[in-house]
Amino acid sequence: MVEIKKLTGLMGAEITGVRINDGIPDDLADVLRHALADHQMIALRGLHPTIRQQKQLTEVFGPVMKLPYVEPTPEDDEVIAVLKEAEECNTGVFGGDWHSDFSFLENPPAGSVLSAIEVPEVGGDTVWASQVAAYASLPEKLKKIVDGRRAVHIGAPYGVTHQPPEEERSGASIRMIRGDPDADQEILHPAVITETLSGRRSLFLNPIYTTRFEDMSEAESAPILAEIYKHCTRPDFSCRFRWRAGDVAIWDNRTSLHYATNDYDGIRRLLYRTTFSADPPAA
Ligand SMILES: [Fe+2]
Numbered sequence: 001m002v003e004i005k006k007l008t009g010l011m012g013a014e015i016t017g018v019r020i021n022d023g024i025p026d027d028l029a030d031v032l033r034h035a036l037a038d039h040q041m042i043a044l045r046g047l048h049p050t051i052r053q054q055k056q057l058t059e060v061f062g063p064v065m066k067l068p069y070v071e072p073t074p075e076d077d078e079v080i081a082v083l084k085e086a087e088e089c090n091t092g093v094f095g096g097d098w099h100s101d102f103s104f105l106e107n108p109p110a111g112s113v114l115s116a117i118e119v120p121e122v123g124g125d126t127v128w129a130s131q132v133a134a135y136a137s138l139p140e141k142l143k144k145i146v147d148g149r150r151a152v153h154i155g156a157p158y159g160v161t162h163q164p165p166e167e168e169r170s171g172a173s174i175r176m177i178r179g180d181p182d183a184d185q186e187i188l189h190p191a192v193i194t195e196t197l198s199g200r201r202s203l204f205l206n207p208i209y210t211t212r213f214e215d216m217s218e219a220e221s222a223p224i225l226a227e228i229y230k231h232c233t234r235p236d237f238s239c240r241f242r243w244r245a246g247d248v249a250i251w252d253n254r255t256s257l258h259y260a261t262n263d264y265d266g267i268r269r270l271l272y273r274t275t276f277s278a279d280p281p282a283a
Contacts, residue, residue: 002028004035004042010133011256012239013039020053029060032250036061036111037197040256041128041239041249048246049115051079054274058113061250062276065109068102069158069183071175073272082114082271083173084264094174095260098129098233100253101275103206104155104187110278111253116271119243123264126249127240129257131203134232135192138203142228146191148283150214151205155183188214190283195255202255203232204281233257243271254281 002017013035018028035042049057055078058064064078073079082094101109114126138146156162163178191213193204207229212221241249251258253275 002031004031004039006039007041007043007239007241010237011039011128011130012041012043012241014043014045016045018044018047020047020049020057024056024060032060034197036250036252037195037200040130040132041241041251043241044248044250045244046246047115047248049248051076051272054079054113054115054248054272057248057250058274058276061113062110062278065275065277067109067273067275068105069155069177069180071177078274080273080275081174082269082273084269085173086266086268088173089265091172093260093262095258096262097208098229098257098259099208100204100206100257102155102209103189103204104153104183104209106187107277107280108189109253109275111251112273112275113248113250114271114273116243116245116247118268118270119245120264120267120269123261123267124269125240125242125261127238127259127261128251129233129238129259130255131232131237131257132195132198132200132255133237134234135201135203137237138228138231142224142231145213145224146203146205146228149191150188151191151210152186152188152212152214153206153209154186154211155180155209157183157208159184186211189281193254193281193283195252196278200255203228204254205229205232207233207257233259254278 005014212218
């Protein structure tokens with residue numbers, strides 16, 4: 001029997017009783033889609049999916065999307081190996097700051113499925129923060145600023161002019177593709193979006209890629225964005241997931257931020273990631 005248990009008060013849920021070996025029936029798919037809409041991140045423990053099963057699971061939420069700027073696995077260009085080798089010490093980690101993935105795209109990823117293959121016994125947790133909860137409790141003066149306003153996102157690290165210096169990049173095991181002039185373009189998205197299934201409103205601002213509000217300069221936007229980021233990454237809206245091999249986590253990339261902890265130097269960590277798309281984020 002499928003059971004859904006919240007991981008914290010406001011973010012994430014663990015779903016037990018899910019078996020996908022013989023395909024994913026429509027009623028189960030429906031339960032998973034609604035659970036994701038309600039909790040922004042869902043975890044399925046001990047699923048041990050094959051790549052084929054992981055892609056089937058991904059399809060439940062939307063068409064599988066090839067992620068740009070990250071070199072995929074040689075076996076399958078829709079799969080990314082999130083890997084840090086034991087030798088990669090004192091280096092950044094892929095996703096080691098609060099962010100959502102690639103919000104600077106005209107149609108940013110709707111979400112991702114991450115499957116743990118080899119993980120440390122301790123360390124390497126992933127943290128998510130619900131931007132639905134963050135919006136709900138956003139102070140009124142900030143709500144007035146973000147409601148009905150668009151924000152500018154730029155993929156500077158993948159563009160030509162602002163590539164990070166070598167020593168600030170994440171480890172060598174994930175090959176990033178940079179130098180794309182398109183990534184230097186300003187892309188506009190609503191600062192507050194509506195989640196399609198639940199109809200709930202969510203902040204959609206990205207500490208890495210959002211540079212300013214549409215009708216404000218970077219200097220004018222900076223203190224407002226700083227205040228919002230302080231609010232929207234509060235532990236109150238977050239959950240921290242401790243991985244075991246075989247676990248799968250699925251997150252909504254539009255209604256949550258995530259953060260990869262980097263506290264396991266000397267231990268190899270490997271997860272497979274697939275990504276799904278949807279219509280562009282809408283107010
Ligand atoms: Fe990420």
